[in-house]
Amino acid sequence: MNRQTKTFLMNRFREMGISPATRHGQNFLIDLNLHRVIIDAADLTEQDVVLEIGTGTGALTTLMAEKAAGVVTVEIDGHLFELASEQLIDFPHVTMLHQDALKNKNNFDSRVLEAIGEKLAEYPDRRLKLVANLPYNIATPVLSNLLLCEHVPHSMVATIQKELGDRIVAQPWSKDYGALSVWMQAQAEAEIVRLMPPTVFWPMPKVESAIVRIVVDPAKRSTIPDLRFFHQFVKAIFIHRRKFLRANVVAALKHHLSKAEVDEILAEMQLSDEARTEQLDVSTLMRLTELVRSRAPNWTL
Ligand SMILES: C[S@@+](CC[C@H](N)C(=O)[O-])C[C@H]1O[C@@H](n2cnc3c(N)ncnc32)[C@H](O)[C@@H]1O
Secondary structure, eight states: OOOOSHHHHHHHHHHHTOOOOGGGTOOEEOOHHHHHHHHHHHTOOTTEEEEEEOOTTSHHHHHHHTTSSEEEEEEOOHHHHHHHHHHTTTOTTEEEEESOSEEETTEEOHHHHHHHHHHHHHSTTOEEEEEEEOOGGGHHHHHHHHTTSSSOOSEEEEEEEHHHHHHHHOOTTSTTOSHHHHHHHTTEEEEEEEEEOGGGEESOOSSOEEEEEEEEOHHHHTTOSOHHHHHHHHHHHTTTTTSBHHHHHHHHTTTTSOHHHHHHHHHHTTOOTTOBGGGOOHHHHHHHHHHHHHHOTTOOO
């Protein structure tokens, strides 16, 4: 049964006596062709275990379940969890969790990570893929944190705000280039697959959306010796990305490196005092991180 038309959703919400919760980013994708675009972009096969954050009514989950070896799907809302449980009753390889997917903005909840671990153990040699129409308020932590987890995804295909998609694929000197662009591009190929107007959702969000595909590149990733350090250092120096790089590094490494030591590092990299953080490309930032880490290995944000 098609449970994701505007009429179906409006009727079910009315029957349940509830309205979509803005605080949980409940904007349901009602253009069913776009469900197909998401599933095709994820290229799901029997080789895959899928993680979905935001089960909703289970419409996208059903399409994933038809293709993948196993699915772990997480939903915070009790009413939707119940609705999706009915929809997914015939799919024993789908593990449904009723909870907040995140413990806090830097970490997934441990029960989600355990469920992924169990599913991967149940289906050995499978690849983990995130496929989701993400709640927009947690899209950044979900995409960023998954790349720090024990079970590294093969890829992530997600519906997110267009503005976030622009930041993920942005290049140096552009207004959208920042810590998120560097974090993603240092270890993955990222692209915007499709732009979407608000009209393809019910209720309509205030912003444009995009489907992004981020495919992790293990070779690139292996060139980052300490992912956590890199993640935090890049975040720290991009807080004021338009400022001079020197000032940003000095401020970030306060109490860990003297100004003279920062100057030595910048000289070694042949970066002038006038260099700005926003101009540095990913490989330059990786080298800079390693020079800083060799002098201040215990630094954390
Ligand atoms: C954009 S809707 C997507 C629903 C459905 N997958 C679809 O494609 O239409 C986001 C869903 O995520 C759920 N959600 C919001 N915050 C969450 C969180 N922190 N953890 C788990 N689910 C969450 C919402 O209740 C909602 O069902």
